[in-house]
Amino acid sequence: MHWKVWFAILSAALCVYSAYAQGNVQLTLSYVNPANIEYALTVQNNNTGWWVDQVHVLYTTAGVLQATNTPANWSYIPDVPWDAIPYNLRFQPTSNAHRIAPGQSLIFGFKMNTPTPAQDFYIQFRAVNASNQTKEYAYRVKALQPIEVPKDSSVSASMQTPAAGVGGPGPGGDPILYIDYAFLTPTTQFQIETRDANAALRDRVFYPEIPDPPHLEHYFVGNVTREVNATGVRQGDLWTLDVGGTQWCGGAMGWDALYWLHGASQFRRPTVQWRFTPSVRQSDGSRAIQLTLRNTGSSSLEGEFWLYTQGNQLLEGAALRQWRTRFQPSLQRPIRLDPRTEITIPFIIPAGTPASRFFYGELELRQPGVDATRIYFAHQEADAPALIGYMGTEGVNRPVQVQILNPNSGVGVTKALQADAQSVWRVTLEAGDEPLIADSEFYAPTWQARVKPQGALSQTFENVLLPGGDTLDSYLRMQLVLGDANGDDCIDDADLLQVLFEFGSTEDSFADLNLDGVVDDADLLLVLFNFGAGC
Incomplete structure (x- = not known):
């Protein structure tokens, strides 16, 4: 399914936040045996009144996932289809009495049958209550131990925006805060929260949310719009917008639009997008990265920008908004951005710096006649x-x-x-x-x-x-498919002649098809067995 089609489905699903099991089942993944590509998955049920009766490890390649530890009174089934994901490993209890009860945890073990470990998995689980109502969810879970493979990069962002043009209910009803979030690179999970000046939660939305019928794509790219009821907001109130999640091998996100709506009047706030490139290795061992900042609004922006490039953990919420009290910025500069324009800021991670650094940024943005808006973001380096x-x-x-x-x-x-x-x-x-x-x-x-x-x-x-x-x-x-000695993607007489011509050679040779150090009968048989392939 094309992502735009999936976004139409997602938009409907995101309208209401589910208070069922999402967020109340904790999943922890450990890479316990690298020699055997083995993992341990701990499922902790923190719900009240909901039991967990299915756990899936989602995958797209047949025969790769194999159970290694199944809890007592549970069973497993390999290569089970779940929605659009075809080859999943399912764990399920042998009876209802052995479901994961509220407050209980179980540990499941699985391995990969090829020497190809993964850092991140989608884990799907099903929760059921006493009335036999069920709800299915999926989480993106990262193994605690680092693995040198393509992987998710953790991201977070926070904006504090002052209210404008609002007061009590107007002719058009209660005031609204309109927000358009942009996820510009493949995003494997996110959670968005809006809080008012009293830190009360006004809105929350997350991905992946599993609507009815259940459905999950590999990732999300696109925009998420929210119209948050701002009843009780007062002029100058500072509202906070927090975003957290993971993006695949990189990071690019931001806001495409943000305004207070009161009656027919709009009061727009500054909006920007930011994009970090993956690391590019240099000959001296350093890593080059580019950060692009883009003004997505219709008014010019002026302000100040700070960046720290040596973080060792993801900061979120209040900790992210206070990062400059803990760290000396690596870079500070004034910025000016005309509408729909961008600037690129290159920077270098020195040789010898540990991998997967976290970058912390802060923008103080000013528009004529508008109080300053502050935007904070943290992105994990993509160096896999x-x-x-x-x-x-x-x-x-x-x-x-x-x-x-x-x-x-x-x-x-x-x-x-x-x-x-x-x-x-x-x-x-x-x-x-x-x-x-x-x-x-x-x-x-x-x-x-x-x-x-x-x-x-x-x-x-x-x-x-x-x-x-x-x-x-x-x-x-x-x-x-071996046998192409001359590299022309056709196994034919020319390959047969090359093997015969170099028969018995122990020199490095393209005719040594099995790479055992000698051109012999084994290489000749490979040509004969696959003769005609590719032609």
């Missing part, structure tokens, strides 16, 4: 591989060429790589790859990735999400 792939048992230590191309713009790069001992290759963004990031469709699933292993036929993956492949299974997986 831009693409990652797995080539099966025949891919161990095999050279491979990966060509990344946007067929719409023609922008692309080609990387000469070598798989590791687990048959996994990785594309890292390096100096010279900046045209990829500059492409207007960098974060869109429009990319092609042509993977050409040495001695094997190539495979082209379409509609790849860059960076990161895909949010449910980031690996570009292929089974090698």
